[in-house]
Amino acid sequence: MAAVYKRELKSYFQSMTGYVFIAFMVLFIGIYFMAYNMMSGYPYFSYTLSGMVTIIMIGIPVLTMRSFADDRKTKTDQLLLTSPVSVGKIVLGKYLSMITVFAVPVVLSCLCPLIIKMNGTAHLKADYAAILAFFFLGCVYIAIGMFISSLTESQIIAAVGTFGIILLLLLWPNLVGFLPTTALGSLIGFFLLWSLAVLIVNRITSHTGLAVILEAAGIIVMVGLYLIKKGLFDRALTNVMEKVAITDVFQNFATHYIFDLGGLITYISIILLLVFLTVQSIEKRRWS
C-alpha cells in the first residue's frame, strides 16, 4: 500500500496535476475569502467554504479522473494486479494519495480564520469544524471520482461522470421537492428504485432466478405494507431521498454551526462503501 501511495503522490507532482489542483483551490479560496470575509466583513470563514463546495465540483474530477482509468488504458494495472499486493491495498493507496493532495489546500485554508481573528471577531471553533466537514465532503467526492474512474478506460468519461454525479448531489435537495408526496406516488417510486437495484444485482451476478425472486419479494413486501398501513407511505419517498443529500451535513456545520457527528459518520460510511465498490469493480472486470 505504501508503495502505491508514494508513487501516486509523486506522480501528482510530476505531472503538474497536483500543483494545478492546489493552485486552483487556493486561488478560489482566496477569491471567496477576499470577497466575503475581507471586503464584506463577514466573520465566518465557513461562508467562504460554502462557496467552495461548487468549486471542488470542478477540481475533484480533475484529481480523480486519472486514478484507475489511466492505469487501465496504459496497462500499468498489469504490474499492480500481478504483484503480491491485494486489490484493496492498491485502492487504498491511491485513495489516500488523492486525499493527501486535497488536504494541502485545506490545510492552507486553516490560516484564514486566524486572519479574520487578527482583524476582529472570529469564530474559530465553528470555522475549524466547518473546515473539517469540508475536508470530509471532499473525501466523499474523491471516493465517488475514484469509483467512476475504476469503471472506465477514458479519463474524460471519468471526469465528466464524476462532475455530473457531484452536480446532481449538489442539486439534490432542490430536486427532492419535485418528487410525489402521496402514498401511492411513494409506492411507485420505491417500486422503481427497487427494480433498478434488482437490475444492478442481476447485471453483477448474471443470475436471472435470483433477480426474479428478489423483484417478486420486493413487490409483495411493498404492496403488503401499503395495503396494511397506508400511512407509512405518506411522504416516505421524499423522506428517504432527502437522506441522499450529502451536502446537508456540510451545511449543518457551515450555516447552522452544528457539530454534526452523525453526519461525519455518514460521510465515512459512504467513503468506505465507495472504496469497497471500487475494489469490487476492479475484481469484477478481471472476471468478465
Next chain:
Amino acid sequence: MKIEQEERELIEVKNLVKDYGGHLAVDHLNFTIQDGKIYGFLGPNGAGKSTTMNIITGYIGATEGDVWINGHNILEDPEEAKRCIGYLPELPPLYVDMTVKEQLNFAAELKKIPKKDMEEEVLKVMNLAKLTDVSGRLIRNLSKGYRQRVGLAQAVLGFPPVIILDEPTVGLDPKQIIEIRDTIRELGQKHTVILSSHILSEVSAVCDHVLIIDRGRLIASDTPENLERQMADASGMELLIKGEEAQIRDILDTIPQAADVTVKESGEEAVKKVTFRLAGTGEEGVDIREIIFFAFADNRLPILSMHVNKASLEEVFLELTADAESEDKELNADLESENTDTENKKSDGEEEL
C-alpha cells in the same frame, strides 16, 4: 536432491477455460511446467497465449479451471502465488512519468523486497538488462527496446522461481533480439522461464520444451527436437539433375524411399528440378544420399545439386495448426467455420482490453 528439484512441478494448469462472451479464448487447457527449464508457448496470433499467461499470473480470472503456482492456488492464495512469478506482459507495464530507477524501486516495493536488499537487487537486474546507462532517464523518453528491457528487469526483480515473458522480442531490432535471447538463456540456468512467441525460430533457439497452442487448445507439448523428429515423414529431397524426365522417373521408381516425385524445368537447359518426399527409413545405416547418387551415376545422369529438406519446427507448427483447423472444419457446419476468422479477430480485440 537435484533430481527431485528438477522433477518438481512448478506450475500446474488444470482444465483452464476462458470464455469471452461465447468465444472460448482458452479451451480446457491442461499442462504442467517443471522446474528449471525454458518453456516456449507457441501459437498463431489470437491462439490464447496472452490470455493463458494473464490467467496464470492472476491478472484476469478464468471462467473455469485451476492454476497452482509452486503449490499455491492463484485464487485462494493469490499473494503467495504471485510472489513466485515475475511477469513481462506484451506491453511492458511501465509508468512513463518515472525514471528507470524509480520504476524498478517501485516494482521492488510492490514485490515486497526488504528495504535493505532493494538497492542491491535493483542494481543486479539493471546490470542484467544492461540498463545502468539509462537509470536516470524518464521512461517516457526511452525507445521501445529499452522499455522492453526495463520490463524484463522488472519481471526478473527479486529473482522469483518463475519468469513469464509474453512475446519478449516483439518490435525489437535484430541486435536487441539477440541480446534479449541471451539474457533469457542466462536466466534459464537458474529459473524456470516461460516465453510466448509466434516466431518459431525464437522458440527453437531458446526453449527446452515447446507447448503449441491453437484456438485455446494445447495441440502439442514436447522438446523442439522431438517435434521435428515426429515430422520425419515430411522431410524430402531436392535435386538438380541433367537428363530427361522419363529417365529420371524410371530411376526414382526403383528407389522405394522416394515418394510423390515431381519433376520440373529448372530454367537451365536440359536440367530438371526434382523433388520428392522421403517415405520410411529404408535400410539401417545406409544414407539415402548415397543410394540416390549411385542410382543416377549408374545411369550416367549427373546430379548437379542435392539438398535434404529437414522438417523445421515451422513446418511442424504449420502442420499441427492446420490439422486442428481441418478437424474443426469437419466438426462444424460450413457456415460456422466461415465465421472463425471474424471470431479470431474479435478475440484479438478482447485480449487487448
